[in-house]
Amino acid sequence: xxxxxxxxxxxxxxxxxxxxxxxxxxxxxxxxxxxxxxxxxxxxxxxxxxxxxxxxxxxxxxxxxxxxxxxxxxxxxxxxxxxxxxxxxxxxxxxxxxxxxxxxxxxxxxxxxxxxxxxxxxxxxxxxxxxxxxxxxxxxxxxxxxxxxxxxxxxxxxxxxxxxxxxxxxxxxxxxxxxxxxxxxxxxxxxxxxxxxxxxxxxxxxxxxxxxxxxxxxxxxxxxxxxxxxxxxxxxxxxxxxxxxxxxxxxxxxxxxxxxxxxx
Amino acid sequence: xxxxxxxxxxxxxxxxxxxxxxxxxxxxxxxxxxxxxxxxxxxxxxxxxxxxxxxxxxxxxxxxxxxxxxxxxxxxxxxxxxxxxxxxxxxxxxxxxxxxxxxxxxxxxxxxxxxxxxxxxxxxxxxxxxxxxxxxxxxxxxxxxxxxxxxxxxxxxxxxxxxxxxxxxxxxxxxxxxxxxxxxxxxxxxxxxxxxxxxxxxxxxxxxxxxxxxxxxxxxxxxxxxxxxxxxxxxxxxxxxxxxxxxxxxxxxxxxxxxxxxxxxxxxxxxxxxxxxxxxxxxxxxxxxxxxxxxxxxxxxxxxxxxxxxxxxxxxxxxxxxxxxxxxxxxxxxxxxxxxxxxxxxxxxxxxxxxxxxxxxxxxxxxxxxxxxxxxxxxxxxxxxxxxxxxxxxxxxxxxxxxxxxxxxxxxxxxxxxxxxxxxx
Numbered sequence: 156x157x158x159x160x161x162x163x164x165x166x167x168x169x170x171x172x173x174x175x176x177x178x179x180x181x182x183x184x185x186x187x188x189x190x191x192x193x194x195x196x197x198x199x200x201x202x203x204x205x206x207x208x209x210x211x212x213x214x215x216x217x218x219x220x221x222x223x224x225x226x227x228x229x230x231x232x233x234x235x236x237x238x239x240x241x242x243x244x245x246x247x248x249x250x251x252x253x254x255x256x257x258x259x260x261x262x263x264x265x266x267x268x269x270x271x272x273x274x275x276x277x278x279x280x281x282x283x284x285x286x287x288x289x290x291x292x293x294x295x296x297x298x299x300x301x302x303x304x305x306x307x308x309x310x311x312x313x314x315x316x317x318x319x320x321x322x323x324x325x326x327x328x329x330x331x332x333x334x335x336x337x338x339x340x341x342x343x344x345x346x347x348x349x350x351x352x353x354x355x356x357x358x359x360x361x362x363x364x365x366x367x368x369x370x371x372x373x374x375x376x377x378x379x380x381x382x383x384x385x386x387x388x389x390x391x392x393x394x395x396x397x398x399x400x401x402x403x404x405x406x407x408x409x410x411x412x413x414x415x416x417x418x419x
Numbered sequence: 420x421x422x423x424x425x426x427x428x429x430x431x432x433x434x435x436x437x438x439x440x441x442x443x444x445x446x447x448x449x450x451x452x453x454x455x456x457x458x459x460x461x462x463x464x465x466x467x468x469x470x471x472x473x474x475x476x477x478x479x480x481x482x483x484x485x486x487x488x489x490x491x492x493x494x495x496x497x498x499x500x501x502x503x504x505x506x507x508x509x510x511x512x513x514x515x516x517x518x519x520x521x522x523x524x525x526x527x528x529x530x531x532x533x534x535x536x537x538x539x540x541x542x543x544x545x546x547x548x549x550x551x552x553x554x555x556x557x558x559x560x561x562x563x564x565x566x567x568x569x570x571x572x573x574x575x576x577x578x579x580x581x582x583x584x585x586x587x588x589x590x591x592x593x594x595x596x597x598x599x600x601x602x603x604x605x606x607x608x609x610x611x612x613x614x615x616x617x618x619x620x621x622x623x624x625x626x627x628x629x630x631x632x633x634x635x636x637x638x639x640x641x642x643x644x645x646x647x648x649x650x651x652x653x654x655x656x657x658x659x660x661x662x663x664x665x666x667x668x669x670x671x672x673x674x675x676x677x678x679x680x681x682x683x684x685x686x687x688x689x690x691x692x693x694x695x696x697x698x699x700x701x702x703x704x705x706x707x708x709x710x711x712x713x714x715x716x717x718x719x720x721x722x723x724x725x726x727x728x729x730x731x732x733x734x735x736x737x738x739x740x741x742x743x744x745x746x747x748x749x750x751x752x753x754x755x756x757x758x759x760x761x762x763x764x765x766x767x768x769x770x771x772x773x774x775x776x777x778x779x780x781x782x783x784x785x786x787x788x789x790x791x792x793x794x795x796x797x798x799x800x801x802x803x804x805x806x807x808x809x810x811x812x813x814x815x816x817x818x819x820x821x822x823x824x825x826x827x828x829x830x831x832x833x834x835x836x837x838x839x840x841x842x843x844x
Contacts, residue, residue, distance in 0.1 A: 179774065180749070180773060180774020180775060181747075181749050181773045181774060181775055182749060183749045183750060184748070184749065184750060184753060187749075200746070200747050201747065201769070201770075201773055237717065238718075239718070239719035240718045240719050240720050242695045242696075242719075242720050243718070243719025243720050244719075245695060245696065246695060246696050246719065246720040247719070247720075259714070259715045259716075259717055260708065260710055260714030260715065260716065260717065260723050261717065262717050263717060265716075265717045265718050295844055298842075298844055299842070299844060301842065304840045304842075307838065307840035307841075308838060309838040311772065317718065318704070318716070318718060318720075318721055319530060319531070319536055319539075319540065320718065320720075328841075328843050330840060330842075330843070337843070337844070339843055339844075347539065393538060393539060393543070393544060394544065396539075
């Protein structure tokens with residue numbers, strides 16, 4: 156879908172940085188088929204294929220974009236890392252006698268777990284490099300200040316209910332304050348009875364600097380372990396299990412890396 | 420005004436009824452449902468609806484578009500609860516209508532009508548929030564166990580009953596009303612498009628996914644004699660000797676490898692929580708897919724079934740169509756496998772954010788359009804027609820889809836259109 160429908164945009168007070176978002180309904184049947192053929196796996200149930208979020212450095216036209224196609228393209232297209240729902244063992248035992256239906260159709264990572272960190276468009280070249288020192292981090296101290304939020308948006312890229320075995324959701328939040336901006340792309344997976352997984356990409360910019368800091372953090376924990384912790388905290392488990400913010404501190408960190416891109 | 424009518428009025432205003440009334444209602448409903456077989460027989464005309472998911476205001480919109488109970492005969496294919504904010508009011512209203520007009524509304528079970536699923540996906544929490552205890556949830560779950568697993572629509576007409584409706588685009592008003600297989604209407608009751616049956620020629624095997632609002636579609640709405648591309652207006656109507664559209668099986672999910680005849684569904688013991696395995700589970704959970712035969716879902720549980728399975732099942736059981744819900748479709752309905760199976764989805768703007776339209780499917784009564792029916796002398800009853808067509812695939816019934824958008828959002832408890840800014844980190 157072309158045009159400006161669903162687009163919101165906001166530029167930083169110093170004119171250097173721009174956030175753009177687009178929010179449109181889920182895709183229709185034909186674009187879904189085209190997308191599925193393009194990336195080679197079935198498409199999540201709720202596919203906001205026209206949605207995106209981007210951060211642009213206006214002087215150099217450098218852009219980091221988060222779009223659905225590239226996010227889904229990072230999902231495993233083979234049996235590798237493929238999860239099984241909680242009742243799978245029981246289910247298969249029960250069906251063992253049914254010869255004709257042992258064949259798994261098109262194996263792929265149906266949990267839609269992605270390690271997507273955005274798509275970089277750097278017309279003037281340059282590359283992401285590892286962050287060095289204590290200065291090149293996402294400055295939570297500065298970001299925690301209650302500065303006025305001049306622009307805020309939350310954009311869903313895709314969601315799947317995993318045939319009622321939990322939820323897989325990729326969504327992006329973005330906010331711009333007078334002096335800085337923060338983008339959080341979060342993949343959240345709750346596979347009931349099996350696993351909780353959160354993969355966050357944070358993009359942080361000080362408007363006065365020509366530098367983009369990007370942190371990728373992958374966290375994971377077994378469902379039962381989290382359930383135990385919630386019980387200990389006397390939390391309402393069903394509600395907490397829907398709230399990624401509540402679950403995040405209870406998970407083990409699997410991967411954590413910070414990179415920097417210096418724009419010209 | 421009887422207590423029941425009062426309860427209906429109260430629920431129509433989206434106000435829950437007292438716990439004691441819920442208990443009584445559920446008791447009455449159970450007595451009624453226990454008498455129904457696993458597969459309920461329903462006579463056309465009937466309006467078939469898919470998932471509702473607690474979107475109460477959209478259910479009201481559905482009744483506005485499709486007509487009210489008891490004027491319209493309804494069949495709901497399950498998933499009344501969970502996800503939306505008004506599962507309680509939606510389900511109780513449908514249940515009240517069922518008890519009040521048992522012959523005008525049929526409710527079958529969806530996979531969300533289960534204790535386990537409702538504890539995870541919202542209905543349990545909603546009951547707790549609205550009543551302060553889980554009693555109402557328990558009463559409702561007891562009703563769930565008695566819901567039928569499927570319905571068999573009999574006497575659906577091969578031809579659509581003519582309606583006096585204008586075209587949304589007046590330039591099309593000369594479109595031939597003869598031998599219409601599919602008619603698409605908007606929520607104002609205007610005809611968006613008509614698709615005649617194919618007169619022989621090539622069969623379009625692509626999926627039907629009508630996009631009534633898309634500009635590309637308008638080109639296809641000319642009264643062509645071939646089914647428009649992608650519409651599934653595919654059945655041949657050649658030798659049909661009567662106006663019967665054949666029987667239509669309605670289930671929430673789909674078929675099961677353990678079930679090769681409708682009689683086998685009738686033999687199941689349904690009065691229980693939806694099990695994790697077995698035929699009952701499959702009927703509520705399985706999905707059609709572009710595969711050959713049966714397949715196991717990559718998730719490790721759940722079946723997928725291909726066009727050959729549907730074709731075989733329909734032939735064996737003398738069905739012209741399987742109607743199911745269970746999967747979200749942007750266009751509100753999606754016909755697959757040369758229109759032998761259709762998904763109907765009735766929750767517009769699903770979860771208040773998908774932006775999809777919803778649809779309901781109307782099947783006309785056999786003979787309702789006698790003027791157009793290609794009958795031959797003395798060959799009018801259904802069983803003769805069955806005999807003569809045994810070898811052939813049954814031509815599907817005429818199908819009228821009404822598509823509608825979400826009701827204007829009510830401010831109470833609905834998520835705001837604009838997200839609320841927060842200091843996320």
